[in-house]
Structure formats: C-alpha cells, structure tokens
Amino acid sequence: MTPGILGADSGHHGSESRPCKKIKTSPAMDTLVDAAAAAAAVPAHPLRLRPSGNAYTAVEDLKARCGSFARLPDETLSLLFESFDAGALLRLGSTCRALYAFTRLEELWRALFVSSPPDNFEWRGTWRSTYLGIPPERVTSLSCQNLFSDVLYRPFQCANISLEPFTSRIPTQNAIQRLPDLTYAEYAENWTNKPFILTSPVKEWPVYGKWSPEYLLKQCPNVRFRAEAVDWPMHTYMDYMSNSSDESPLYLFDRAFAEKTSIAIGRDAPDAAYWAPDCFGEDLFAVLGEHRPDSRWMIMGPKRSGSTFHKDPNATTAWNAVLTGSKYWLMFPSSSSLPPPPGVILSDDHSEITSPLSIAEYLLTFHALARETPGCREGICYAGEVLHVPSGWFHLVLNLEDSLALTQNFVPTKKLPDVLGFLRDQRDQVSGFKDEVCDRAYELFVERLNETRPEILEEGLAELEKRAKKGRGKWDELTKSDAEESGGFSFGFGGDDDEDIDVRL
Numbered sequence: 001m002t003p004g005i006l007g008a009d010s011g012h013h014g015s016e017s018r019p020c021k022k023i024k025t026s027p028a029m030d031t032l033v034d035a036a037a038a039a040a041a042v043p044a045h046p047l048r049l050r051p052s053g054n055a056y057t058a059v060e061d062l063k064a065r066c067g068s069f070a071r072l073p074d075e076t077l078s079l080l081f082e083s084f085d086a087g088a089l090l091r092l093g094s095t096c097r098a099l100y101a102f103t104r105l106e107e108l109w110r111a112l113f114v115s116s117p118p119d120n121f122e123w124r125g126t127w128r129s130t131y132l133g134i135p136p137e138r139v140t141s142l143s144c145q146n147l148f149s150d151v152l153y154r155p156f157q158c159a160n161i162s163l164e165p166f167t168s169r170i171p172t173q174n175a176i177q178r179l180p181d182l183t184y185a186e187y188a189e190n191w192t193n194k195p196f197i198l199t200s201p202v203k204e205w206p207v208y209g210k211w212s213p214e215y216l217l218k219q220c221p222n223v224r225f226r227a228e229a230v231d232w233p234m235h236t237y238m239d240y241m242s243n244s245s246d247e248s249p250l251y252l253f254d255r256a257f258a259e260k261t262s263i264a265i266g267r268d269a270p271d272a273a274y275w276a277p278d279c280f281g282e283d284l285f286a287v288l289g290e291h292r293p294d295s296r297w298m299i300m301g302p303k304r305s306g307s308t309f310h311k312d313p314n315a316t317t318a319w320n321a322v323l324t325g326s327k328y329w330l331m332f333p334s335s336s337s338l339p340p341p342p343g344v345i346l347s348d349d350h351s352e353i354t355s356p357l358s359i360a361e362y363l364l365t366f367h368a369l370a371r372e373t374p375g376c377r378e379g380i381c382y383a384g385e386v387l388h389v390p391s392g393w394f395h396l397v398l399n400l401e402d403s404l405a406l407t408q409n410f411v412p413t414k415k416l417p418d419v420l421g422f423l424r425d426q427r428d429q430v431s432g433f434k435d436e437v438c439d440r441a442y443e444l445f446v447e448r449l450n451e452t453r454p455e456i457l458e459e460g461l462a463e464l465e466k467r468a469k470k471g472r473g474k475w476d477e478l479t480k481s482d483a484e485e486s487g488g489f490s491f492g493f494g495g496d497d498d499e500d501i502d503v504r505l
C-alpha cells in the first residue's frame with residue numbers, strides 16, 4: 001500500500017471513484033478494497049502537505065525552494081535532521097516552508113525528548129510542543145500546500161487510517177478458538193501448542209471490573225510507570241493517552257506494577273488481586289526463586305498502540321488478560337522449517353526478528369498476505385478474557401480501544417523441553433535474567449529443578465534428547481516443509497506428543 005496520488009484533501013474521492021463493494025472478490029481482495037477505502041478516508045494533513053505522487057501534476061513544488069537541501073532525497077533529509085538539536089531544527093525550520101515541514105516531523109522531537117527529557121514537563125499533545133513547552137495557543141501551523149512527500153505524509157496516514165478492515169471479518173479457519181475455561185488435564189493434553197481465548201477465569205478476579213486506566217489515575221496519579229524508554233507519572237501517561245496522535249503510540253509496559261500498586265498476586269495470597277488461570281498449572285520457572293527472569297507486566301495503551309511481531313523470551317508460554325478495552329491478535333507458529341510470517345525477517349541464527357514497520361504500516365502492507373498464509377491465527381480478546389500465547393509463536397497485537405491488560409510468562413510442564421533446549425542451545429538469546437545469572441541460566445534451572453522436581457527434569461531432558469535424535473538431516477530441512485512430511489494437512493513441533501496444528505494448503 002502506498003499513499004495514492006490524490007491527497008485526502010484533493011476533493012477527488014467521491015462515491016463514484018470508490019471501489020464497488022458489490023464486486024465478488026476473494027477475502028484478501030475484500031481487505032484490499034476496504035484498505036483502499038480507508039486510505040481515501042484519511043483527513044487532510046494539518047500542514048496540508050500531500051503524498052509524493054501529487055508532485056507529478058503540480059505546478060509548484062515547495063521543496064525546490066529549500067536551497068541545497070532540495071537535492072537530498074526526503075529520506076536522507078529526515079535522517080540528517082535526526083542528528084540536529086532542538087535549536088538547529090528551530091532555526092532551520094524558520095527558513096522556508098518545506099524545511100518548516102521537515103523539521104516538524106514528530107519522530108525527531110520524540111527522539112530529542114527521550115534522549116534528554118525536560119524536567120517538570122507537561123504533556124502538550126505533541127512531542128514538539130511538550131519538548132519545547134509550547135502552550136496550545138502558541139502552536140503555529142503554516143500551510144505547506146505545495147509540498148509533496150511520502151516521508152512526511154506516511155506517518156500521518158498510518159496514524160489516521162482506519163485499521164478496522166484488518167481486524168474484522170476474520171476468516172473462520174483463522175479464528176482463534178474461544179472457550180469458557182479448561183481443566184489442567186485438557187490444557188496439558190490438547191492445548192499447549194495452540195492459541196486460545198478463555199472467557200471465564202478473568203471475570204472472577206477482584207481486579208476485573210475494578211481496575212481501569214481511570215482507577216489507576218485516581219489511586220496512584222504520581223506513581224511512575226515504565227512506558228518504553230521513559231518513566232512517567234500515571235497522570236502524565238493518561239494525558240498522553242487521551243491527547244496524542246503518534247503513529248506508534250508510547251506503550252506502558254511495567255514489570256514492577258504489583259509493588260507500585262501494593263497488590264498481592266496468586267490464588268493462595270491473602271487479598272489477592274488476581275491469580276493465574278488454574279488450567280495453566282504449575283510454572284516451572286518458580287523453582288528459580290529470586291533468580292527467575294521477569295515474568296509479569298501491566299500493559300496499558302491507547303487505541304492503535306500494541307506490539308509488533310515478536311516471540312516471547314526464553315521459549316516461555318504466556319497468557320494475556322484484558323481488564324478494559326480489547327486487543328486484536330495476529331499469530332503464527334514457528335519451527336525451523338517454516339518461514340517467518342510475511343514481512344518479518346529473521347537473522348540467519350534466528351536471534352533477531354526484524355519487523356521495522358509500525359503496526360499500521362505492517363497491516364497496510366502485509367495483512368492480506370498474512371491472512372492467507374497457512375498457520376495464521378487471528379482473534380479479538382475482549383475485557384474479561386485471557387489469551388494463551390504458546391511457546392515460540394510469533395504474535396502482533398493491536399489495541400482496538402484504550403486498553404489495560406495483565407500478562408504473565410511461564411513454563412508449563414509440557415513445554416519444559418522447549419525451554420531447556422532454548423536456555424542450553426541459544427545462550428546468546430537468553431534474556432530477562434539478572435546479569436549475574438544470565439550466562440548460566442540453563443545450569444541454574446537444571447540445578448534447581450533437580451533439587452525440587454527431579455522426575456520432571458528427567459522427563460524433560462529425556463524428551464529433549466529424543467527430539468535431538470529425531471532431528472532431521474539438513475537436506476530434509478531444506479527441501480521439505482513439516483506440512484509436506486505429515487501428509488499435507490498439519491505440522492508438529494518435533495515432539496511425539498505435540499498436538500498438530502491445522503494449516504490450510
């Protein structure tokens with residue numbers, strides 16, 4: 001998807017020029033049609049600048065008037081300006097309209113803010129205004145009508161385009177299964193390798209129906225929470241949530257929220273605020289005691305915030321419970337013989353996942369393909385529901401509304417071999433442990449399991465051994481997909497007792 005030739009304010013997107021929805025199309029085509037309609041519905045850019053293609057028919061181009069800078073491609077200009085300080089950006093921006101527009105790019109001011117946050121600031125709706133302390137009545141907005149730049153227009157488009165076409169009409173075969181609840185036996189037997197949504201357990205938690213962003217604002221307005229690279233008081237983050245228009249909104253992700261809000265967690269804790277749903281059973285990382293890696297987070301963010309494609313650390317499994325709002329999940333299994341999800345690039349050793357696109361840009365560019373890719377799973381987790389993220393699955397998450405969620409990463413007994421294998425064989429990717437134990441996480445985990453759960457450890461190591469013996473030759477790896485090997489309808493994860501995941505071929 002690239003911005004169309006016509007800008008949103010061009011007045012040329014009347015009903016006749018809209019693609020006709022009545023034409024019979026494939027599901028992917030439907031999404032494209034919807035995406036095109038959504039693109040046309042983006043409001044005018046506040047500076048009136050338009051996508052690059054408009055330059056072909058324009059009689060004037062403001063960029064031509066910015067001296068030697070006009071020779072540089074827009075991408076280079078914006079990269080260059082990343083090395084400028086606030087004073088340089090302001091001076092340059094006052095020389096002509098084109099440079100005014102380039103130096104207004106919010107990403108530049110966000111980076112300046114993060115690298116040197118001002119003391120006692122107040123969130124003022126944009127990173128530029130916040131960094132410079134400009135009150136709303138003094139914010140200028142010059143018209144840059146004859147400036148045509150995808151680099152400047154695209155973040156605005158991605159921040160404003162409707163994402164609804166991508167998160168609705170989920171094909172039945174992709175839909176993540178929804179169940180009231182599971183027993184531990186059912187989970188262990190059939191579900192450890194599948195995403196699913198449970199609709200009952202969270203509704204029993206004392207925090208459900210009580211905690212919300214507004215509740216947290218009331219309870220702890222001045223408590224600082226981690227939001228990506230900044231620690232902001234709750235009142236500042238709430239101001240940001242209600243008044244910002246970032247393409248990739250700052251996401252609150254705090255691992256010390258329980259201490260900060262003085263809550264107790266766990267079925268057995270007196271006055272517990274919540275507990276892990278029973279079906280997930282024992283968390284084997286508990287044997288690590290004070291050495292266990294980070295395991296729980298409170299997640300809060302505005303509509304359109306979320307997580308780009310990633311796998312969870314150390315081959316852990318996770319659950320993610322929505323307290324308020326709702327989240328769209330796009331998920332893919334992984335294995336050594338499967339390619340990563342469309343648009344996601346893995347480094348050779350699979351240690352780095354590169355997904356440089358924002359969530360909106362990913363959806364605009366790759367969603368149609370992702371939806372048609374075998375193994376794709378999609379679902380919406382609503383308030384009071386919890387989603388299971390199986391070990392090793394790629395996932396992208398988009399908040400459909402302002403949302404508050406709690407998440408926990410754990411090691412279910414069935415996935416012990418995966419975690420042992422990861423800690424032993426992918427040492428440079430082990431994360432979340434304190435520095436002093438990070439290098440010997442595998443040895444420590446084995447030692448602690450041996451002390452407290454020797455029979456489970458023995459079974460886990462035996463399974464790991466079995467998988468290694470069963471490991472296929474390089475030729476098979478390169479020439480056959482798991483799906484082919486298992487008859488064309490499913491693939492496993494290597495273990496005998498792995499459930500199959502249906503893939504459409």
Ligand SMILES: O=C(O)CCC(=O)C(=O)O
Pocket residue numbers: 297299306307312318320327395397398405407
């Ligand atoms: O709620 C979200 O954005 C997903 C969080 C997530 O994937 C994670 O914590 O690993």
Ligand SMILES: [Fe+2]
Pocket residue numbers: 307310311312318389395
């Ligand atoms: Fe995750």
